[in-house]
Amino acid sequence: MKELIKLAKDLLLRYPLCDKCLGRFFAQYGIGLSNEERGRAIKTLLAMEIHRELLKGSTSPSIDELKKLAENAGYPLSTLYKSVTGEEISVRKCYVCSNELMVLILHLISKAVDLLNNVNIRSFVMAVKSGSSIELREKSIAEELGVESWESIRRELKREIGKAIQRIKDLRVDFKNPDVVLLIDLEEKDVKLMLLPLYLKGRYFKLGRFVSQMIWIGRDGKKKYKLSIEEVCRNVLKVVNGVDVKIHAAGREDVDVRMLGDGRPLIIEVKEPRIKNLSVTTISDLLANNPIVKVNIEGIVRPSDVTKIKEEVHQKVYGILAYSSDGLTTEDIVKITTTFKNADIRQLTPRRVLRRRKEMLRVKKVYEVDGVLLDKYLAYFIVRCDGGLYVKELVNGDEGRTQPSFSSVIGKKIDVLFLDVLEYLEL
Template sequence: MDLRAFAELAQRERLCLGCTGRLAARLGYGLGNHERGQALLATRAMLAEAEDEAGEAPYFHGGTPAPTSNECGLCEGLCGEVAQLARLVLDAVEGVELETFQVGTLVDKEILVREKELQMASGGHGEPLKSQLNREIGSRVAGVSGLAPERDSPDAVIVVDTRYDTVDLQLRSLFIEGRYTKADRTIPQTRWPCRECRGRGCERCDGSGQMYPESVQSLVAGPLLEAAGASEDKFHGMGREDIDATMLGEGRPFVLELRQPKVRSLDLAALEKVINAAAAGRITANGFVWVERPRVAELKETVCDKTYRVDISCDPPVEIERLKKGAQRLAGKVVEQRTPTRVSHRRADLVRPRRVESMKLLSADGASAELEIRAQHGTYIRELVSGDGGRTSPSLAKLVGAECRVEVLDVLHLHLEET
């Protein structure tokens, strides 16, 4: 398409200079759209004058101005609103700690349809209106705030809805990896919404919305949420233990995600101390480091052997030698575990083979005993001891010929060093 045709299209559609320049974006390398539009119309007018076509192109002759953006037949004023839209963005990020950002825009659908038609009519080499707005708003925001535009993984994505002059600020989550230990046998790993009210708060939960007032998650996340001014957190543990089991040794790895953080520069070492002081030994958290989102999936996929310590009861009492033999016979064995009844409502009913690496009798007095068990990931320890009515086979109970039950369970160690 030649200059004359562009100019005629601009005149016919009553385009502002920004829209004119944008449709001709492949001409005039290095010019902004507004300048390009101006240059295009001026050039066209000068050509007309030189060729004495004045009568043919009155619109450009004699300096008749192009329509302002408010009168523009395409953008309905958007080309002239960049400063105002940038102000909306600047207001939205006020008081938020950021280094990098990216601007996006939502534009009325009718405008986009009309733009497409004009792009087709002019050869399809123009720049889309949205990309002009993103670029111009972005560079104005960068100029005023000193923030750096970034495409790949910005701290904030700010979407300006030009239809309503509203802004949606999406802050990139923070991810902190650490390990926790748990000595308290009354708190679950994660927040657990109340079954009655599903988190709204009722009599049963004392208005807390939770089955348990506290969790490892709430104790760890509380100080971090507050320091980051985040809206919510997600706790991604590398597996979990039962509420009444402790988690000892070096602890269990987890990643905590903080959503919509207004502060990104947290003093992790200081926050660890705050968390541990407040938890007063019920849990500990340590080894905090910054990680990125993909670490969550990696953690979820990591499996390893675990070593447990259990107190069991035996009914009727079992001789020590018999218990010792039973434990020895399970060591190095693969047992078949059908999904236990206690979890069958949330897990598929399958038979899983699991290897018991070792089982040592630490002490025993007939009616009770203490064992240390190392087993493959995913082994149901309670069922390995009790047999779960024959669903786990072989089991300690079957081998010693008595009813055996786990009374107390501690996770001593996750064998991560071997994975």
């Protein structure tokens, strides 16, 4: 206790401090107290201790020291000084906040509430810009006197303003995945609302062909394909009032390949959504209206899930309608299904994508192939393989750049007529 009183006395002999700013220097002491209550209690305790010493006839503190303490602390030390000397004292403004902190907090709360009235959200988190003059002044005092029990004004503002917003707007604080960030600028006495992206996880289905994943603009400045997954996903902007959409998918299929089965996992990142307090069902129903592309939203996820969805290991099952002008036999089908059982496939980057992807060797595995001969020239195959395998080249061989291939195994030219992703298997 003596150490606490001594530190309070040292602080107030050097600097004028309001109750709130003094209390922050002793933030680690006392349970259930605000800094204002803590500071007032410390001043009261100091005044009582000085009064006790004076009643004992002590000459410490001197009248000059008592006057200094009264000027820098105000009530109740100013009352004690008047009682001892009969003189009124002029109380100095707080060195840290100039006695403006309480009014400033109310102003910032009002500004934050006004901003929140324009959005429909469920959660928030507070942030305060560092480096304000108030913060630097209190930090210099703490360093000068070696105070270890203090907390910064930034921490107090986040706590006090956050509690007020919770009470007024009935919102919850979410430190990990908030809907918005309220950023306080102490120097400008301002609050900014930062609308964090909304991440919607789901799966998309392509029921038709010649549909790109992203909007594909050709060299002539026109859309190359009439429809894309991205365009369907952009419909979410209508209900969340966002400004843009970015698609994060677990790989992609060629534009002429359908995506069937349970669909391909994706995350829709919505930039600056002003509405987040709505049901996943509402969004999913909106994105299921297109007859060619359907997106099923499963839930709201965190930004870290974007990395996970891109890095997850998976297998895929393909349906292939293949054609050979050289003709096909039952023996060819048996040879293909027998050869491609747990087979390692070595693929150089296909010639058809070399203009946009670098040359490299990929080794992928084909786990099993089932096939049926449809007529002399047509066969249908079901292939289960690693994600990332170029299936068209698995069939045609890409002029020897994929080894082995269906073509190399049977010694005939064979091409893909139609290709479908039947299943996306998450491991």
